Amino acid sequence: MKAEIITIGDELLNGQVVDSNSAWIAQHLGLLHIPVVHIASISDKNHAIKNALRQAEERADVIIMTGGLGPTRDDVTKATVADYFGTTLIRNEAVLAHVEAIFRRRGRKSMPAMNIGQADVLANAAVLFNDVGTAPGMAIERNGKYFVFLPGVPFEMKFLMENRVLPMLRNTYKSEVFVYNTYLLTVGIGESHLAEQIADIEDALPPFITLAYLPRIGMVRLRFTSEGRDMEALASITNSFKEQVAERLIDHVVSVDNRSFEEVLVQTFTDSGITLSTAESCTGGSISAQITAVPGASQMFQGAAVVYSNQAKMDVLGVLPDTLTQYGAVSESTVKEMAEGARRVFGTDYAIATSGIAGPGGGTETKPVGTVCIAVSGKSETRTQTFHFKNDRAINIERTVIAGLTMLWNLLK
Amino acid sequence: MKAEIITIGDELLNGQVVDSNSAWIAQHLGLLHIPVVHIASISDKNHAIKNALRQAEERADVIIMTGGLGPTRDDVTKATVADYFGTTLIRNEAVLAHVEAIFRRRGRKSMPAMNIGQADVLANAAVLFNDVGTAPGMAIERNGKYFVFLPGVPFEMKFLMENRVLPMLRNTYKSEVFVYNTYLLTVGIGESHLAEQIADIEDALPPFITLAYLPRIGMVRLRFTSEGRDMEALASITNSFKEQVAERLIDHVVSVDNRSFEEVLVQTFTDSGITLSTAESCTGGSISAQITAVPGASQMFQGAAVVYSNQAKMDVLGVLPDTLTQYGAVSESTVKEMAEGARRVFGTDYAIATSGIAGPGGGTETKPVGTVCIAVSGKSETRTQTFHFKNDRAINIERTVIAGLTMLWNLLK
Numbered sequence: 001m002k003a004e005i006i007t008i009g010d011e012l013l014n015g016q017v018v019d020s021n022s023a024w025i026a027q028h029l030g031l032l033h034i035p036v037v038h039i040a041s042i043s044d045k046n047h048a049i050k051n052a053l054r055q056a057e058e059r060a061d062v063i064i065m066t067g068g069l070g071p072t073r074d075d076v077t078k079a080t081v082a083d084y085f086g087t088t089l090i091r092n093e094a095v096l097a098h099v100e101a102i103f104r105r106r107g108r109k110s111m112p113a114m115n116i117g118q119a120d121v122l123a124n125a126a127v128l129f130n131d132v133g134t135a136p137g138m139a140i141e142r143n144g145k146y147f148v149f150l151p152g153v154p155f156e157m158k159f160l161m162e163n164r165v166l167p168m169l170r171n172t173y174k175s176e177v178f179v180y181n182t183y184l185l186t187v188g189i190g191e192s193h194l195a196e197q198i199a200d201i202e203d204a205l206p207p208f209i210t211l212a213y214l215p216r217i218g219m220v221r222l223r224f225t226s227e228g229r230d231m232e233a234l235a236s237i238t239n240s241f242k243e244q245v246a247e248r249l250i251d252h253v254v255s256v257d258n259r260s261f262e263e264v265l266v267q268t269f270t271d272s273g274i275t276l277s278t279a280e281s282c283t284g285g286s287i288s289a290q291i292t293a294v295p296g297a298s299q300m301f302q303g304a305a306v307v308y309s310n311q312a313k314m315d316v317l318g319v320l321p322d323t324l325t326q327y328g329a330v331s332e333s334t335v336k337e338m339a340e341g342a343r344r345v346f347g348t349d350y351a352i353a354t355s356g357i358a359g360p361g362g363g364t365e366t367k368p369v370g371t372v373c374i375a376v377s378g379k380s381e382t383r384t385q386t387f388h389f390k391n392d393r394a395i396n397i398e399r400t401v402i403a404g405l406t407m408l409w410n411l412l413k
Numbered sequence: 414m415k416a417e418i419i420t421i422g423d424e425l426l427n428g429q430v431v432d433s434n435s436a437w438i439a440q441h442l443g444l445l446h447i448p449v450v451h452i453a454s455i456s457d458k459n460h461a462i463k464n465a466l467r468q469a470e471e472r473a474d475v476i477i478m479t480g481g482l483g484p485t486r487d488d489v490t491k492a493t494v495a496d497y498f499g500t501t502l503i504r505n506e507a508v509l510a511h512v513e514a515i516f517r518r519r520g521r522k523s524m525p526a527m528n529i530g531q532a533d534v535l536a537n538a539a540v541l542f543n544d545v546g547t548a549p550g551m552a553i554e555r556n557g558k559y560f561v562f563l564p565g566v567p568f569e570m571k572f573l574m575e576n577r578v579l580p581m582l583r584n585t586y587k588s589e590v591f592v593y594n595t596y597l598l599t600v601g602i603g604e605s606h607l608a609e610q611i612a613d614i615e616d617a618l619p620p621f622i623t624l625a626y627l628p629r630i631g632m633v634r635l636r637f638t639s640e641g642r643d644m645e646a647l648a649s650i651t652n653s654f655k656e657q658v659a660e661r662l663i664d665h666v667v668s669v670d671n672r673s674f675e676e677v678l679v680q681t682f683t684d685s686g687i688t689l690s691t692a693e694s695c696t697g698g699s700i701s702a703q704i705t706a707v708p709g710a711s712q713m714f715q716g717a718a719v720v721y722s723n724q725a726k727m728d729v730l731g732v733l734p735d736t737l738t739q740y741g742a743v744s745e746s747t748v749k750e751m752a753e754g755a756r757r758v759f760g761t762d763y764a765i766a767t768s769g770i771a772g773p774g775g776g777t778e779t780k781p782v783g784t785v786c787i788a789v790s791g792k793s794e795t796r797t798q799t800f801h802f803k804n805d806r807a808i809n810i811e812r813t814v815i816a817g818l819t820m821l822w823n824l825l826k
Contacts, residue, residue: 015439026428041452284705285698292697306717
């Protein structure tokens, strides 16, 4: 049982939009042990759609196509797909009533005529009713292959996957061979040094377990994947190898499941009943935004002060004028006072503070672009460190976020 | 002259990582008028790599493959590609010296043995020297088709594209047929209503101009694409249609070029010499992070107060205890005081404030998940509005960010 994902849209091919739908779909198929073997992004042209369907049918048993179902005239998907399956489009009255109701609910006087076409579905398809949007999904089974067509708007696609497609797949396709995935997240060690440290364990892996290195900025995630017929035995032996690796890398492991670094930190703070705040200059609120993106963060996170100007650093966080004059805004002395100021202002047990030159402008001879000072402050100690990143603005900011969270995590231990 | 992008890695197929490389590459090829006709994400398996190369060669003239060049043993790309081109791998001494130097510079005692293999390149390839990482890129020309192999780490890929691949393509491939793209960004109007309002202009478009609707949360970007041999004439006629559309949608157009909403706001504030701050509860610093991601934002952006707790709302922003007691944290009265407090604390001309229930927890009967209050405050006026979003946490936060920026933009006008 294998799957293929096809995403349609010129906005994907010209780079205007990053295809995030595929990763979401792949994750959720993975939970059903249906591996994705191929992802393609194609144009909404007749021949591109037909070729992609033909090739997908050769490789996979479940083919999920997203996009190209909108009301505007740049969408030709439905007619092409009808042609591919040798069928026609028919108007679905239930869908039409639903689309009309959506426009009424939005308080619009009338529904644009072009939306009527959204109620047209393939004559031989099961209609996947879309509660949260105007474009219905469709499903067709042919020669044991299962085709699904979904709108490209992410939350509509997700609604239809969660409520229509995944339940159906869960019932229909019960695989004999299981795929088991398990993860380890490490920080503060590079991919090749990490690999060297665990080379003997990796060499001892049986052939049905594979280990993959997934490096990201400042972290490496390890994925153990195994395949077999006995899910319990599979999980047990895979986990025993994972535990060996976790023990070897004890200083670097932040998560032994599939949680993100932020999720681990929010959980740790919440479980311990301790609180966090941030004082951010060059990260501009990114640490705060990433922490508060985790559901339930409001218990452990009290607030952030984004202080771009020197005035704000003094007014909001009580940084001393002398410190700014003597050492400058980008200095370990300043971030120390920022972190301690944040703990005081927000009344928190811990705080992270950042100040740096993210670029592209603002660099000087002594403090070039990429110079970043970070402080983490707890009850008994404030630690500071200076970093010299050498990337563009977005990556310098992201590196600073990860470095700050890593320093906090080390202070917590 | 057409291009195809192939990205390699099981982390893409299982959804662990979103493929953002393809969009970046496609954007930059677009600037050279080289359209991408297909994007594929594949496994790092021998047959998948060979099939992908074979199919790409049929569709495209420039084939760019990223990923699968790391030092760890989950990478088999180079050997497979050598086989595909009927060649072998040879050690490149300059690359080896470079890789060794990188490890020395990082202060490591020794280079892991597995990194030696990174200096092995295809015997018939031009080596694309990688100044910022250990894996070199490679380029091969065969039968008029140009193949490029790049590491998957985004900043290494970008370095090699910008410094090696794009300059070469710019020199070699001078197309006779130009593709001209131009954009309009709108906020506060849905895709189908927008389409209805400009239907007559769209109907009048000549066949060589196409119009695409690229909806995102809270905004729709319009892309006009035209093809022809006379670049100047092409730009002129396409822009004349775009101007008609911009005039029709005057109340909704925020950008007539390819800039983001944040970039337009940063530019507008900077040009007018006015300043901004934010007071964020449910958005957790996301507005601040998005604004400060724009290079040069430090001139117009003074700071943000992320105030999750009621205490912080009072202490940092001076929200009155009575207001919180009488109306609650999620109320138009509270966000009004938050916005005015931010203007006072940060000394700015304008401020945005948010407070809401992003979910999944925290909803009540009278204020269910998705209830969000936003205020925008300027010198002469503070406006407030309550929204009822109905999505998951991440989307509720993103909708609040866009709604806040839209309210600010309307206040500025």
